[in-house]
Amino acid sequence: MRPQTASKRGVSRARRREALLGYLYISPWIVGYLLLIIGPVLASFYLSLTRYSIITPPVFIGLDNYIRAFTADPLFAKSMWNTFYFVVISVPLSITTSLLLALLLDQGLRATKLFRTLFFLPSITPVVASILLWRWIFQPDFGVINYGLSLVGIQGPQWLASPVWVKPSLIVIALWGSVGGSQMIVFLAGLQSIPTDLYEVAAIDGASRWHRFWRVTLPLLTPAIFFNVILGIIAGFRTFTAAYIATGGGPAYESLFFVLYLFFNAFQFMNMGYASAMAWVLLLIVLALTAVQFGLSKRWVYYESGD
Incomplete structure (x- = not known):
């Protein structure tokens, strides 16, 4: 049982390492997606609830x-x-x-x-x-x-x-x-x-x-x-x-x-x-x-x- 348990642990570690490497490889895309897509989308939703003219700070006005x-x-x-x-x-x-x-x-x-x-x-x-x-x-x-x-x-x-x-x-x-x-x-x-x-x-x-x-x-x-x-x-x-x-x-x-x-x-x-x-x-x-x-x-x- 112990050799099987050790082998399972080795496989799980290898999978975690492989997954970590995969996330590291795609991390530039993830960062870019969050900063260039998700970030502006969320910002636009917030701005839609404000009075904002670029040169003045946004003022929250709700659904006006x-x-x-x-x-x-x-x-x-x-x-x-x-x-x-x-x-x-x-x-x-x-x-x-x-x-x-x-x-x-x-x-x-x-x-x-x-x-x-x-x-x-x-x-x-x-x-x-x-x-x-x-x-x-x-x-x-x-x-x-x-x-x-x-x-x-x-x-x-x-x-x-x-x-x-x-x-x-x-x-x-x-x-x-x-x-x-x-x-x-x-x-x-x-x-x-x-x-x-x-x-x-x-x-x-x-x-x-x-x-x-x-x-x-x-x-x-x-x-x-x-x-x-x-x-x-x-x-x-x-x-x-x-x-x-x-x-x-x-x-x-x-x-x-x-x-x-x-x-x-x-x-x-x-x-x-x-x-x-x-x-x-x-x-x-x-x-x-x-x-x-x-x-x-x-x-x-x-x-x-x-x-």
């Missing part, structure tokens, strides 16, 4: 910032509405267009690799350069779109300067950068993972191309669709750069998205406490929508394992 946001700040509601509008329109459009491009590239046509590269290029083009290009395209006087419309006798709108057209214009800009990027790659990976035997069996049973897509391709792609929907919603609520560069939140606050308004409160109005409260509201909204999506996924997402 949250109460102000939901009861006394019309721009908070406006920015939230603009963001929801953007997400509801842009996410389905980007998912559908990315799926169509992936289906096209999965047909084994000639020059597929070339087209895949061309479709992917907008997603790796510098964002600021792309937005400046689209500002020129949407320019009302000498932009490409209005010039083309003038050739057929149509007076083009002001686009980015129009309260009616500014959000659709920004949605087009967002689609330019997202459709051919990671969403398309995820769909391509999903398409290429579908066993060809399933298509052969469906063809033998007399299923048309449409029925094969509807009964075979689409169900097996639902995990990829679900993944892209979640990331698309998160990205939609974080939209900032296009509106900041192209419109600055105008005209008439029609492109004042939530994160843009948060940015203005933090760095233009120097109201860090209120901006922190807005950040936590955004986090809770995204978490709630993500939880809802995960709950609904049990009804429509199909996994080959049967889960």
Whole structure:
């Protein structure tokens, strides 16, 4: 018994030593995570309960910032509405267009690799350069779109300067950068993972191309669709750069998205406490929508394992 007890103690010591070495190896990451992620998150929550303008010490005011946001700040509601509008329109459009491009590239046509590269290029083009290009395209006087419309006798709108057209214009800009990027790659990976035997069996049973897509391709792609929907919603609520560069939140606050308004409160109005409260509201909204999506996924997402 004594040799067995000694051997067990030796094994436990070796495991503790191995665990200690493991923690030592990852300690720089742990320290960085605590200082650069957890620390700022906790600090922002505290600041959301204060009146703080960077140059003055924070003054604790409880939930006043949250109460102000939901009861006394019309721009908070406006920015939230603009963001929801953007997400509801842009996410389905980007998912559908990315799926169509992936289906096209999965047909084994000639020059597929070339087209895949061309479709992917907008997603790796510098964002600021792309937005400046689209500002020129949407320019009302000498932009490409209005010039083309003038050739057929149509007076083009002001686009980015129009309260009616500014959000659709920004949605087009967002689609330019997202459709051919990671969403398309995820769909391509999903398409290429579908066993060809399933298509052969469906063809033998007399299923048309449409029925094969509807009964075979689409169900097996639902995990990829679900993944892209979640990331698309998160990205939609974080939209900032296009509106900041192209419109600055105008005209008439029609492109004042939530994160843009948060940015203005933090760095233009120097109201860090209120901006922190807005950040936590955004986090809770995204978490709630993500939880809802995960709950609904049990009804429509199909996994080959049967889960």
